[in-house]
Amino acid sequence: MKTQLILILTAIIAGAVLPFQAVLNIQLGKTVHQPVFAAFASFVIGSIGLLIYLVIIKFDFSTISQVKNASSVVWLAGLLGAFYVAAVIVLAPKLxxxxxxxxxxxxxxxxxxxxxxxxxxxxxxxxxxxxxxxxxxxxxxxxxxxxxx
CATH class of the missing domain: 1.10.287 (Helix Hairpins)
Structure with a gap:
């Protein structure tokens, strides 16, 4: 039960940060005059943050070679994420x-x-x-x- 509550709270927090991410990315897009570049920059910073996290938890980077076993369709996730972030940056100021x-x-x-x-x-x-x-x-x-x- 306690684990379930933590998972639910984490999901709520994850959802709650998305509007903040959108607003910050919109501001970045306005600053650089290009919303798609703002999405790109957001992904670069996010990737650096994930890399730091992996180093902190002492991730075994030797397992990266197993990536080749993944179905080719799973790589669409990155493109879908990029579309989502770019779309929100473009849509939120208008809608x-x-x-x-x-x-x-x-x-x-x-x-x-x-x-x-x-x-x-x-x-x-x-x-x-x-x-x-x-x-x-x-x-x-x-x-x-x-x-x-």
């Missing part, structure tokens, strides 16, 4: 942070239901049911309300 992230969450939840339902790439299967669909519909209603006001 507002609340609407942008409301739409992002609605898109995430909709696709997540489909991925869960099919157990995509070995994920545990969690079938779509009316309660889960109702949750997404309520999110979409929230997005409409945010958009209106």
């Amino acid at each position: 507002g942070t609340a609407l942008t992230f409301g739409l992002v969450v609605a898109g995430q939840m909709t696709v997540s239901l489909i991925l869960d339902h099919h157990g995509f790439l070995g994920l545990p299967i969690k079938e779509i049911n009316w309660q889960r669909v109702a949750g997404v519909i309520l999110l979409l209603i929230g997005v409409v309300i945010i958009r209106k006001y």
Whole structure:
């Protein structure tokens, strides 16, 4: 139970920092007059931070050779992350942070239901049911309300 609570709190914190990341990246994009470069710079700094973390935890870098065993499709994750960060940098100043992230969450939840339902790439299967669909519909209603006001 305690582990579950820590995981839930970590997920909430991870979600909570995304709007801050967006606002900071937007400011960087304005400073350099190029939102896509801001996304690139964000990834470079993030990569350096992850490298420092790996050094701190004494990661066994000899395991890097195992990367060649990964399916080629997994490398799309980096491109998808870059698209996401660049899109948020471009969209948030135009739509507002609340609407942008409301739409992002609605898109995430909709696709997540489909991925869960099919157990995509070995994920545990969690079938779509009316309660889960109702949750997404309520999110979409929230997005409409945010958009209106």
